[in-house]
Amino acid sequence: MISNEINSYIESLIPKREEALSKIESYAKEHNVPIMELVGIETMLQLLRLFQPQAILEIGTAIGYSAIRMAKTLPNSRIITIEREQERYEKALENIQNEKLDKQIKVLFGDALELEEQVKELAPFDCIFIDAAKGQYSRFFQLYSQYLSQNGVVFSDNVLFRGLVAKDNLEEKRYQGIVSKLKQYNSELMTNEEYDTLILPIGDGIAISRKR
Template sequence: MPNTSMEVLFETMRSYAAEHHVPIMEEQGIDELLALLRQQKPLRLLELGTAIGYSALRMADALPDVSIDTIERDEERFGKALGFIRESGMESRVRAICADALELDIAELSPYYDAMFIDAAKGQYERFFDKYESLLSPGGIIYCDNMSMHGMAEQPIKEVPRRKRTMIRNIRSFRERMDKHPGFDCELLPVGDGLLVCRKK
């Protein structure tokens, strides 16, 4: 990559995220995600929620054979992501799409993916799942971040701030649905902010 190492770029991205209050994966969570992806070795991956491209580039760096489509609706963050992707030299393997993932025509995407990473609007995971699950290959895996939401998903709902209660109810509903889903084997890992790993049967 031009002029700098990936580690320097990742540190720049972490600093930008901290300064501009952009949520990116906690280090423990992304380390576990990358370990799981190295085991799985997906060739095509769909990410919902690019933000500034940190997780997409970490995944691309860890998996030299993967091609990633990543979707972001915030135009400012999308613009930053494009800049970081260019700086990484990975434009040929990381395609960023500026769109609302719930409104995007899935015909614009690959007909299948080996893996999906959902890290977008926390209260909408069920809707993301319903829209994109058909693109996941048999044996493919969906990884979902923020399933704990800083511990709030485990708290009595009356202890959750009122403005966050709908989101927390939605996260709980999604977790319960996936735990009982006949088409998936799921495990909630207590790493980072809670990583749900669901393998399609």
């Protein structure tokens, strides 16, 4: 992963976001809501500009920050996003409506592992963005990758998990389960013959899996 100094330097070069986005960023920081790190999301948005997906499925809405960023970057796309926590779901709806993006972004409430039937009706998707419960990444991928269009791409955030996946002997016991599952997930991605995958050591680690 890039050093804190390099990361801070890159962040300093990124143009300031509009006030509404800055307020969401501040809210997330104040209320400990996990949103994608700045360099990470700017990297993903640049890749989305290149891929130009028309339909995106996001697993893990949180308060709508990344969905809003994607919608603003790709104004002709439609975004389906899933959130299971009531308070975050309601805040996401508020943020999306404030940005007048509710016609472009549809938020589904519930556990992504239980909403396949609803999502299936809205498929196919040119891009899937996984950024929810880290221990469930493999299940999310297995469940929803079948609804990815030909040459579609899957972005998975946090796959390096603070660099802990690179450690052989993890002292932080509370993270052992998550790290073990992320290691398994990363291995599954890299050996999946139906996808070409690259893991970028940016932000908290982003895996980019392009369907062959």
